[in-house]
Amino acid sequence: IQVTQSPSSLSASVGDRVTITCRASQGISSHLAWYQQKPGKAPKLLLYAASTLQSGVPSRFSGSGSGTDFTLTISSLQPEDFATYYCQQLNSISYTFGQGTKLEIK
Amino acid sequence: EVQLVQSGAEVKKPGESLRISCRGSGYTFNTHWISWVRQMPGKGLEWMGRIDPRDSYINHSPSFQGHVTISVDKSISATYLQWSSLKASDTAMYYCARHISMDDSGWQPLGFDIWGQGTMVTVSS
Numbered sequence: 001i002q003v004t005q006s007p008s009s010l011s012a013s014v015g016d017r018v019t020i021t022c023r024a025s026q027g028i029s030s031h032l033a034w035y036q037q038k039p040g041k042a043p044k045l046l047l048y049a050a051s052t053l054q055s056g057v058p059s060r061f062s063g064s065g066s067g068t069d070f071t072l073t074i075s076s077l078q079p080e081d082f083a084t085y086y087c088q089q090l091n092s093i094s095y096t097f098g099q100g101t102k103l104e105i106k
Numbered sequence: 107e108v109q110l111v112q113s114g115a116e117v118k119k120p121g122e123s124l125r126i127s128c129r130g131s132g133y134t135f136n137t138h139w140i141s142w143v144r145q146m147p148g149k150g151l152e153w154m155g156r157i158d159p160r161d162s163y164i165n166h167s168p169s170f171q172g173h174v175t176i177s178v179d180k181s182i183s184a185t186y187l188q189w190s191s192l193k194a195s196d197t198a199m200y201y202c203a204r205h206i207s208m209d210d211s212g213w214q215p216l217g218f219d220i221w222g223q224g225t226m227v228t229v230s231s
Contacts, residue, residue, distance in 0.1 A: 033217035035151075042201055042224055043143075043151065048217035086151055090215045094167040095141065097151040 001025050003089050005098030011106040016077045020085055020101045022070040028091035034063055034072045037100075038083045046085075047072070077103075108132035110140075110202050112222035118192050118229050125188040126225045128202030135183035136160045139205040139212045142176060142187050145224075146198045156205070157185055158212060192229045199224045 002025035012018050022032065030050040035043040045054045047063040050070055060075040074081055082105050087098040113127040128140065141156040155166040159180045166176070175188040187200060203218035 031214070031216075035218075037151075042221035043203075043218075044221075045217050045219045048206065048219075052216075054217070054219065088151075088153075088217070090217065093165050094169070095153040095156075095215070097153065100150045 001028060001089050001092060001094075001096055003087060003096045003098045005087055005101055007101060008099065009102045009104065011104050012077055013106045014077050014079055018074050018077060018103065020072045020087075020103075022065075022072070022087035022098050024068045024070075024089050024091075027067045028089045030066045031089060031091035032063075032065070032070050033088045033090060034061075035086045035088065036081075036083045037086065043086065079105075108204075108220055110204060110220055110222035112200075112202060112225045115226040116228065118227070119231055120192060120194055120229055122192050122229075123188070123190050124192055124227065125186050126200060126227065128185045128187075128222050130183045130185075130204070133204075136180055137210075137212075139207070139215065140178070140185045141203050141205065141215075141218060142174075142185075143201045143203055143218075144170075144198045145201065154187070154200075156215075159183075159185065192227075194229050194231075196227060197229050199226050201225075 004023045032050045033048045034046045037043040051063045085101045136159045142154040144152045154170045155176050157164045157176050159178045178185045202222040204220040205215040206219045208214045
């Protein structure tokens with residue numbers, strides 16, 4: 001299963017609402033997770049099952065979608081949110097990641 | 107504290123062998139599958155394979171099958187990633203990551219909730 005993320009990069013300001021999309025090449029039900037990665041650090045799980053917030057993750061992060069089309073939304077960007085975001089399908093082996101979206105400060 | 111702690115950075119020559127480790131603590135190691143993930147310099151994340159610590163059942167990504175070996179020693183809560191003959195193209199950061207799953211079997215993962223700090227492997231002549 002191929003996973004295509006868009007955009008590959010995004011410039012935004014603190015307080016903005018941003019949306020990142022992920023499209024799977026075939027239906028994956030809700031078996032999708034989102035991660036945040038900062039430079040030099042391991043990825044951090046934000047959401048799983050497309051829309052379930054991982055414990056400790058701020059509520060400004062939300063996810064939606066099922067089947068082939070998914071979105072990650074950050075409702076009001078904070079300075080600590082500037083990072084790279086990845087989606088991952090977990091419906092079938094291999095557990096493919098999207099190519100990433102680098103979120104930069106405008 | 108639940109954590110995965112990986113072995114330190116390695117510098118190797120092409121053709122050499124290597125084994126890196128990932129040790130779990132703060133939870134019952136056998137209850138969660140572990141995956142290995144590669145990140146080449148400046149690139150994205152690539153899933154390599156997973157292992158069930160209870161019985162050492164393994165699934166590999168076709169992209170890595172035959173080039174790496176994943177194993178586990180549940181007596182010391184450790185999983186390993188091994189190469190018999192490294193290539194320059196193996197230069198990358200390698201992460202281990204713990205699965206969260208829908209049920210006790212662990213067969214259907216929901217995501218990777220705990221990650222090791224990463225092991226940087228550099229292969230250069």
